[in-house]
Amino acid sequence: MAEGYDKAGSPVEEGADITGNKGPLSVVIVGGGIAGISAARHLIKNGIRQVKILEAMNRLGGRIHTVNGDAGKIDFGAQYIHGGEDNSLYQIAVKHDLIDRSSTPTKGSVASTFYGNEFYKENGSRIPKKIVKEVNEFLESVHKECNGIDNNTNYHESMGNCFERRFEEYLGSRDNTLEDVDTRKGLFDWRMRWEMHDNGCRSLFDVASPARYQNYTGNYFTEIKNGFQSVFSMLLKDVPCACVRTETPVTRINWENIRICNDENREDSKICMVETKHGEYFYCDYVIVTVPLGYLQLNIDTLFQPPLPSGKKAAILRSGFGNLVKVFLTWTKPFWEKSFEGIQFIWTSDEDIFDTQPASTLTKKNGDPWYRDFDGFHVLEDNSCTLLGWIGGEGGCLSERLTEGEILETCYLLLKKFAADMDIPKPCKIQRTQWQSQEYIRGCYSYVSIYNEPNDFQELIKPLPSKQNPVVLFAGEAMSYYHYSTTHGAYESGIDAANLVLQNVTQINRI
Ligand SMILES: Cc1cc2nc3c(=O)[nH]c(=O)nc-3n(C[C@H](O)[C@H](O)[C@H](O)COP(=O)(O)OP(=O)(O)OC[C@H]3O[C@@H](n4cnc5c(N)ncnc54)[C@H](O)[C@@H]3O)c2cc1C
Structure with missing residues (x-):
């Protein structure tokens, strides 16, 4: 094997490359x-x-880093192939039979991906699916605008501004009751958190809109067998x-x-x-x-x-270049039904929600606790006992300073508080990512x-x-x-x- 040279140009160690050649x-x-x-x-x-x-x-x-979870492989980094036949990696995965196409549901849009999830407010009430669908479908159209699919104006508007402006217009066009507005604002806030994690940014107000990113057609979330x-x-x-x-x-x-x-x-x-x-x-x-x-x-x-x-x-x-944190919680057996797809957190007020404070109270620059940046938890296709939660933005970065025990305790409190009508036992294991702390990585991925x-x-x-x-x-x-x-x-x-x-x-x- 050809190896390095010292500063004078002499080989550090004898060896040759794959063809037996020495030299530069x-x-x-x-x-x-x-x-x-x-x-x-x-x-x-x-x-x-x-x-x-x-x-x-x-x-x-x-x-790309697949590790062993308790009940199967889990991906600390990339998890989904975005797009179908036009995507070369999709072609490679299909050629080598790495996709279980019979069990992969079609998830063409973000909105449709989460229809099966339950959206809970911090008071433990579930939001009717009809409202979740309506607000998310509207926000999906804004997502397309922000990703340059529908128009190409206002290059230097931030994605955060674009979402806020369009949501104000949406609210202004409706005849809202007070409670209804709070719920819709909560769903908007969730979508901002989701967009923040999807864009891998600290704040959606840093991301240029419309982004130049272009989707390949086809499924947005194709999972790979064994990671x-x-x-x-x-x-x-x-x-x-x-x-x-x-x-x-x-x-x-x-x-x-x-x-x-x-x-x-x-x-x-x-x-x-x-x-x-x-x-x-x-x-x-x-x-x-x-x-x-x-x-x-x-x-x-x-x-x-x-x-x-x-x-x-x-x-x-x-x-x-921002950050994104994944938190995998594992139970000895699932506490959920077969039809369950996940729990998403909808905050409708700024009030402190916990009677007993979680172990860690690290706060963001705006004074909110780190865990406000969690989207929620959803099931994994291959992994029957594990739920995956996502934390984007500043909250994600702060979480990297906490111990696994502190994060597990906080997640448990959040799940019990939001999904109050479910009987949720304490998870037995946590695995989480710390991409920003890794010396040779320093975050998740880039954005414009x-x-x-x-x-x-x-x-x-x-x-x-x-x-x-x-x-x-x-x-x-x-x-x-x-x-x-x-x-x-x-x-x-x-x-x-x-x-x-x-x-x-x-x-x-x-x-
Ligand atoms: C949490 C998370 C979820 C993601 N989800 C998806 C997804 O679902 N689908 C998707 O398509 N993409 C996803 N991505 C993005 C995807 O993982 C990356 O875009 C892609 O893997 C980057 O590949 P790369 O080769 O450019 O960089 P990297 O994979 O980061 O490779 C660069 C390499 O350089 C090495 N290096 C750094 N400094 C030095 C040095 N001084 N000397 C030698 N080596 C060095 C690093 O150790 C690293 O191995 C996700 C990323 C993260 C973090």
């Missing part, structure tokens, strides 16, 4: 998530002989083990015309040096950087030598923020030193114009970066 690598890929694997796979399929993926963590997959990792594993099969190094954090990418090369047969004009935390140096012709945007933002001043051009740096810092400027995307993906002479290329979900924030966006961006390398690569790098 063709392409180093920083990050072993789906973008990194898809780039490597595409390069290898197209004859590039020396590819190395350097992954910081002790596992591959990045934000999303099975799709990732299918891709990984085409990447030889020798091409991958885990536990190898890259600390610096030196892209300034380094020309150390031990191979006499090569005329290298643009060799790049990648330095790792363990003091190894990898020399290569191209680097594809797939680290998450949140990591890039935090390490922007140290990761590149020379530093990034100011325009690119500013575009990266202006882009949005109101601070972004029109050319920011072009700056984000612009290779270094230039598009005409690409040496350092950028891939990952944030580098997808229409499908940012998703696995398929990351997958497609890896192929795009690989194609750019293929257009520029010299014959000598091919097998």
